[in-house]
Amino acid sequence: MRNRNKWHRNKASGKIGRDHHRLALHKPPVGASPGTLVQAGEANAVSIVLTAYSEHELAEQEIDRLEQLRDWMDFKGVVWVDVRGVTDLDALRQIADLFELHPLVLEDIAHVHQRPKLESYPDHLFVVTRIPNVNEGTLTEQVSLLLGNHFIITFQERVGDCFDNVRQRIRTAKGRIRCSGSDYLAYALIDAATDAYFPLLESYADNLDVLENTVMRSAERLPIERLHALKRDLSELRRAIWPQRDMLGMLQRDDSGLIGDDLHTYLRDCQDHSLQLLDIIETCRETAGSLMELYLSSINLRMNETMKVLTMIATIFIPLSFIASVYGMNFDGSNSPFNMPELGWYYGYLAVLLLMLSVFAGFLVFFIRRGWIGGQRRSDQDSG
Amino acid sequence: MRNRNKWHRNKASGKIGRDHHRLALHKPPVGASPGTLVQAGEANAVSIVLTAYSEHELAEQEIDRLEQLRDWMDFKGVVWVDVRGVTDLDALRQIADLFELHPLVLEDIAHVHQRPKLESYPDHLFVVTRIPNVNEGTLTEQVSLLLGNHFIITFQERVGDCFDNVRQRIRTAKGRIRCSGSDYLAYALIDAATDAYFPLLESYADNLDVLENTVMRSAERLPIERLHALKRDLSELRRAIWPQRDMLGMLQRDDSGLIGDDLHTYLRDCQDHSLQLLDIIETCRETAGSLMELYLSSINLRMNETMKVLTMIATIFIPLSFIASVYGMNFDGSNSPFNMPELGWYYGYLAVLLLMLSVFAGFLVFFIRRGWIGGQRRSDQDSG
Amino acid sequence: MRNRNKWHRNKASGKIGRDHHRLALHKPPVGASPGTLVQAGEANAVSIVLTAYSEHELAEQEIDRLEQLRDWMDFKGVVWVDVRGVTDLDALRQIADLFELHPLVLEDIAHVHQRPKLESYPDHLFVVTRIPNVNEGTLTEQVSLLLGNHFIITFQERVGDCFDNVRQRIRTAKGRIRCSGSDYLAYALIDAATDAYFPLLESYADNLDVLENTVMRSAERLPIERLHALKRDLSELRRAIWPQRDMLGMLQRDDSGLIGDDLHTYLRDCQDHSLQLLDIIETCRETAGSLMELYLSSINLRMNETMKVLTMIATIFIPLSFIASVYGMNFDGSNSPFNMPELGWYYGYLAVLLLMLSVFAGFLVFFIRRGWIGGQRRSDQDSG
Amino acid sequence: MRNRNKWHRNKASGKIGRDHHRLALHKPPVGASPGTLVQAGEANAVSIVLTAYSEHELAEQEIDRLEQLRDWMDFKGVVWVDVRGVTDLDALRQIADLFELHPLVLEDIAHVHQRPKLESYPDHLFVVTRIPNVNEGTLTEQVSLLLGNHFIITFQERVGDCFDNVRQRIRTAKGRIRCSGSDYLAYALIDAATDAYFPLLESYADNLDVLENTVMRSAERLPIERLHALKRDLSELRRAIWPQRDMLGMLQRDDSGLIGDDLHTYLRDCQDHSLQLLDIIETCRETAGSLMELYLSSINLRMNETMKVLTMIATIFIPLSFIASVYGMNFDGSNSPFNMPELGWYYGYLAVLLLMLSVFAGFLVFFIRRGWIGGQRRSDQDSG
Amino acid sequence: MRNRNKWHRNKASGKIGRDHHRLALHKPPVGASPGTLVQAGEANAVSIVLTAYSEHELAEQEIDRLEQLRDWMDFKGVVWVDVRGVTDLDALRQIADLFELHPLVLEDIAHVHQRPKLESYPDHLFVVTRIPNVNEGTLTEQVSLLLGNHFIITFQERVGDCFDNVRQRIRTAKGRIRCSGSDYLAYALIDAATDAYFPLLESYADNLDVLENTVMRSAERLPIERLHALKRDLSELRRAIWPQRDMLGMLQRDDSGLIGDDLHTYLRDCQDHSLQLLDIIETCRETAGSLMELYLSSINLRMNETMKVLTMIATIFIPLSFIASVYGMNFDGSNSPFNMPELGWYYGYLAVLLLMLSVFAGFLVFFIRRGWIGGQRRSDQDSG
Numbered sequence A, B, C, D, E: 001m002r003n004r005n006k007w008h009r010n011k012a013s014g015k016i017g018r019d020h021h022r023l024a025l026h027k028p029p030v031g032a033s034p035g036t037l038v039q040a041g042e043a044n045a046v047s048i049v050l051t052a053y054s055e056h057e058l059a060e061q062e063i064d065r066l067e068q069l070r071d072w073m074d075f076k077g078v079v080w081v082d083v084r085g086v087t088d089l090d091a092l093r094q095i096a097d098l099f100e101l102h103p104l105v106l107e108d109i110a111h112v113h114q115r116p117k118l119e120s121y122p123d124h125l126f127v128v129t130r131i132p133n134v135n136e137g138t139l140t141e142q143v144s145l146l147l148g149n150h151f152i153i154t155f156q157e158r159v160g161d162c163f164d165n166v167r168q169r170i171r172t173a174k175g176r177i178r179c180s181g182s183d184y185l186a187y188a189l190i191d192a193a194t195d196a197y198f199p200l201l202e203s204y205a206d207n208l209d210v211l212e213n214t215v216m217r218s219a220e221r222l223p224i225e226r227l228h229a230l231k232r233d234l235s236e237l238r239r240a241i242w243p244q245r246d247m248l249g250m251l252q253r254d255d256s257g258l259i260g261d262d263l264h265t266y267l268r269d270c271q272d273h274s275l276q277l278l279d280i281i282e283t284c285r286e287t288a289g290s291l292m293e294l295y296l297s298s299i300n301l302r303m304n305e306t307m308k309v310l311t312m313i314a315t316i317f318i319p320l321s322f323i324a325s326v327y328g329m330n331f332d333g334s335n336s337p338f339n340m341p342e343l344g345w346y347y348g349y350l351a352v353l354l355l356m357l358s359v360f361a362g363f364l365v366f367f368i369r370r371g372w373i374g375g376q377r378r379s380d381q382d383s384g
């Protein structure tokens, strides 16, 4: 639904300058202390939702004061703290203090241009993933995930995500999620993040199909700047998903004890999906490249045909005009028998018309032999 | 036979939008529980055929009720359950219960867009392979294979496969198949799946040859959108076969005990065939790329020749016409001795004709020197 | 700030010949002894600044005589000797003697065209890194860093660097820098070197965006030689950063005992940043390539449209002119009833005008059918 | 010698369809038993030559009945059975029985489209190599080699090979071949197979040189379809030699005991040669690609020059003709003083001639300024 | 100095056919015994120079009879036998006997088309390297080096090398060379070989800069066949240096005991230089590719501009000429009031002139609107 009007947005906003702006926003000054946070734009209030559950208990609550989190520290079950918005640096620092996060982890959370990755810290794993979230000048949103023994903290760039179904599964105790630990929740979230790329890529494939149809009907009308934008987006998506694949591999090999053995099958499945995503992207990129080639060759072919029309017309009529011009000259036949006596011949005019006809017929035969006239028509049928 | 009219189908159905539709059909909602199955289109009845054999026994039977399968659980020999159609999710779930399949295995079976792969479960191996099955909007069909100690279950997307010869070998006890275990049957099926790509690729190579002949005769008539479709199909086939190669390597290294040592030679042979397939695909792709280059250069070369014709005609006759026009001017010679006295000269007309002839000859010599006229002809002989 | 006027400089200086000159300056004669130093241009005085600190002490001082360095040899803390300028070979040799550097290390310090690398010597690590320093004919500057147990020596090509914030952190005891050893200072410097590429790459991305906007508005005005220069610079930057990534990996795996275990997290973070840099460069390069394609296809498309205008005008008016020329011939109707009797017909002129109108209309219909006239307009709307 | 007329054959036979036919000939039906042999075309009689030797003994004999081979089973020395022709499946099966070959080995021998490879069986090594043998629709011929403790069996596709010098060395006891075991003979044959590619590649390099000379003299006459065929052949050769390199590496690492340690140096040398072959192929491929680029740019450059000639002529003479046409109009000056009074002026004609001359000169200056006229000449000198 | 006139030679000799001839000269017949030497051209006398030194002794002497070498066999120090010329096969065989070289080593020495490599023999290492030696049809010369415990033998293809400085260092006892073993001498020679590529590559970079300047000034004058030759040479150099890098890595890992541990730092430095060389080559290749693109797009852009000039002139004047032609028709107004009454109108001529002016102005406005006239000028400023 959200994806439906994506394309029009892309076209409208032009998307140019996106990379630049994303880069520019969040970098600390060169040489700053590791962990230095930089305010990007104005700080929006952070919104925090806590979900705590065990097999038989369930609590969902909005967190207004960060101190409330402390009450849940000893909950026997899984606590998921979902932080939406990473521009309120004070709130981030407080959360970091509460959960004893490494300054570099906090920096990565606040500076939302990280590649997906896994980092292992003494008592938690730090996972960066990206979820599709088409927005002003960007296609994806960073989700940072901290996996501790009994808790998960997720930090999202913006409100809105692809985790609603996971929340629903927790609420309705569907599947094994309520009976499993925080590692299973982490898997469920990463899996949802991965799956969310499928509908997005589908819409890109749709757009490519439209372009493909366009180029088949009439290459000249292909909006190549749209093809260019599409290739840029596919590049960006590949850059978001490629490291995801490695991150999922590292999760399977992780030996911190935080990931249960029974999860390996699930993580392998999720990695499988990221491979499928990369396959789709690769297919789309190859198709885009091939369309570009089709387009270029069509343009050339059409110029060829235009040139033939011009050449035929000019080749036939320029010599004919020359003949006519010759007999339009005003040499005075009364002064000399050599001055255009043809003009006075009885069959002079008819002879010239005959000459012109011969020239015309001669060129016609020439063009038919070269295949410019009959061939043209046949070629149209062939490719039609 | 089935492959013979493949090309025409491709051309007819346009094939555009295929990937999209295949992708769209089978994905569970983002964030759904692992193992969630999604109904794609309407559920077609599943058709199940059981083949049970040992060295001296053989039974083939259609399974109407899934309970019938239970009777064969203790058969001393190999039981092959061949399930055709994966859209009846209830039937799939019942089979999964019967054979205690992992939910993710069932998901992969039902969502038929998996890459070939091998997954090891406690008491069975799960193999995904793809067989060529040219159809509305797709080139291949997923075959999921479960290899247990005494049984094989295969799930096919659609009715119709490349396993008839294997069935015949079982019936006629040809070769060692009746004396071997389920691992040998698995090999026989995967080998048949691999071999089935050869005739398909042959037909693509045939089509390429036809296009190559076309471009040699007259580049302008090359149907480039056919070349484009061909490249797309080759990409898809490469994506189906490439992971097959890895899957066969993993089967050889498998240490679950389900694959006998004597099979390694056979699996290596099968992997060899997948390498040959990839070689053929690579050759076809290189040829297609080279054809595109040939095509583009031919178009350019022909435009060059068209331009030369035009340029020669225009260059020769435009100045001649100018001269004729000059003497078609109506300056009044009776008012002034300077007003076109040439018109009254005795040899005026002849002189102008001579002038025109000289200009004509001059340009002719110029064009011959540049190699546009004599050269043209020689070039035609050269490349003819 | 320094980067702001970078582009204009690039454009002005032409940048051609840069690589060559950089290469030419610093190579010892072929077959010279290892460690042979070669004077490149005139020797500029070296400027040395010493910074010594421990948790509670801090000293900064300009070093005039190299003997002053000896006094700091036994300082209990970290001594950072920052050498600016590497053309005074005598000074370099003295420093090398003082710190017992390997001749090959000295050669690498003086010949500033090294790739980033790490080399391990018995009691120090030798690190080569490059920092952005846009200058006459080069984009980066070599910084050689020697990491000993209690000291750091840095050698810079030129005055001016990206380490001011690090110096400030030492002065203000901000973060853990004053409480940490020389390894942390080395990290802080390398991290600053890495981070300094972000604003530079940002300016390249800005330039690309400008070019992208240009090509969208009117492909013909794209300054392709600027695109060419941009690609060259991106190549150079990639060559500076790519080995940096490997050097940072080697630092993490180093077992000399000079790098504390607590630094690994920091070095990994820094390596992360170099990966991000490479991602940005890759994105820019892909965009540049795609722009080139857009540009070429736009030129071709416009030539197509130019050709159509020409062809339409010529095709319509050349035959019309021919007709007019025919009736401009001066055949003498008084001699023969066959000599242009049309000229004397009552409706002769009107008939010819009608003929011309028919020819005109015929070609118009022909061009509209081919989509040259109406289609043109539609296509403009489409891509506008 | 054999290679000399290779090129003409290629050109004549068109080579199109080769891959297809090679593929089509030898595949067993999909799903057939492993080891199923398929008759390709008609079965030609197999010709078998046995060579047996030890340091002091030597026997060469044509084998008519396969039973004769049995007599040599216990020969104390090396027995080389050279089988020419693999279409007589009965003979192949008898040989396989005699030497107890695995059915899959026999399949690979009969289906001559294998990639070079090494397979280890309990008491022999199975090596597939390819030797150059330019023929109807193929460049190489498969040679299958079985290396046992005291015997070598080679199977060739067709009569004729590159082993004559090896046979001569055996006869004349030149070098160490008569004093060595079957492993040395295997090496000698594989080495001869590798070396035989050098003259073939030389002829391709010759052809490329001819094409390069052609394109230098006049790009328009480059027979690009010959370049296309050349690239195809180089691809095929690369595909034949690339796996050969791996096979030689595996032979060096083989631990079956059939390859003596003293052979490693020789095998490494042979692998070296295959690397050199790949280098030559890579060089040729790069040159072919660069030639294609040269060709395309030359065509474009020439079209540019053609266009300039046309444009100059048309630009100069079309306006001149227009002026002349104006004064060819027949307005009646007797009715009105405004109707072409110029025609009656005393210097009217001279003035018009002067106007025309000025227009002519103006355009000339314009073209010289644009570098179209003087520049043209200079450019010719430059590249000449 | 030697390099200075390299380019002109390249241009003069055409360089075509080089690879072929180099290949053709030195291959033994297919199937020959390993170690078979083939006489390439006529045998030139070999020239041998012996240099023997220890810390306090030094001897240099020309060797006339190979027996002289025997006297130096027991010298306590390092003996360097420098053999110039490898076409006198008898001399080579004698040397091989003296030093007990493997026949394959001798083959590699005589057949000078080897890739750089390292081979380990029981009591010596065999190193092949290539030094730049621009000559008739080749860019590099093979130098084969045998490293024994107390001796080095080098075999050069031709007289002339890059080792003069090494000889000088031995004579003057500069650096540690006189105090070190044969391994250090081997390093010094390989290092000189590597360093000798820098000035050669510098001259290529210079040439590229010249071409780059040319294309910037006027793309049409770019001598693309020079660019093509340059790319070929860079390919050849890359092929000479790439394996050198691996050889230097293998030397560092060598465990024969012939390479002292203290040499590793030096070999690593030398490997560093080969990496720098490959970086330069890669930069040059990318620049060459980008120049080709610039060139092609410039040609297309210029054709575009040529076409616009033609189209504007033709579009404006062809209709005007048509109008003039109409009023040059000779319809007889005296017969009919409908026959060109305009010719007799009082303001007829002025009206037609006005009509022509309107048409002219109309097209002018049209072209200005399309940006063909004003835009042209602006674009010139932009890229100027």
Ligand SMILES: [Mg+2]
Pocket: A028, A031, A032, A033, A034, C191, C192, C195
């Ligand atoms: Mg930082």
Ligand SMILES: [Mg+2]
Pocket: A104, A107, A108, C269, C272
């Ligand atoms: Mg970070």
Ligand SMILES: [Mg+2]
Pocket: A133, A141, A156, A157, A158, A159, A160, A161
């Ligand atoms: Mg969000």
Ligand SMILES: [Mg+2]
Pocket: A191, A192, A194, A195, A269, A270, A273
């Ligand atoms: Mg998933």
Ligand SMILES: [Mg+2]
Pocket: A278, A279, A282, B239
């Ligand atoms: Mg893929």
Ligand SMILES: [Mg+2]
Pocket: A205, A208, A283, A284, A287, B019, B020
């Ligand atoms: Mg697609």
Ligand SMILES: [Mg+2]
Pocket: A191, A192, A195, B028, B031, B032, B033, B034
């Ligand atoms: Mg899921």
Ligand SMILES: [Mg+2]
Pocket: A269, A272, B104, B107, B108
């Ligand atoms: Mg799955």
Ligand SMILES: [Mg+2]
Pocket: B133, B141, B156, B157, B158, B159, B160, B161
């Ligand atoms: Mg099926």
Ligand SMILES: [Mg+2]
Pocket: B191, B192, B194, B195, B269, B270, B273
């Ligand atoms: Mg098979």
Ligand SMILES: [Mg+2]
Pocket: B278, B279, B282, D239
């Ligand atoms: Mg291949």
Ligand SMILES: [Mg+2]
Pocket: B205, B208, B283, B284, B287, D019, D020
């Ligand atoms: Mg083919």
Ligand SMILES: [Mg+2]
Pocket: A300, B300, C300, D300, E300
């Ligand atoms: Mg073109």
Ligand SMILES: [Mg+2]
Pocket: C028, C031, C032, C033, C034, E191, E192, E195
């Ligand atoms: Mg050196």
Ligand SMILES: [Mg+2]
Pocket: C104, C107, C108, E269, E272
């Ligand atoms: Mg160095």
Ligand SMILES: [Mg+2]
Pocket: C133, C141, C156, C157, C158, C159, C160, C161
């Ligand atoms: Mg500096």
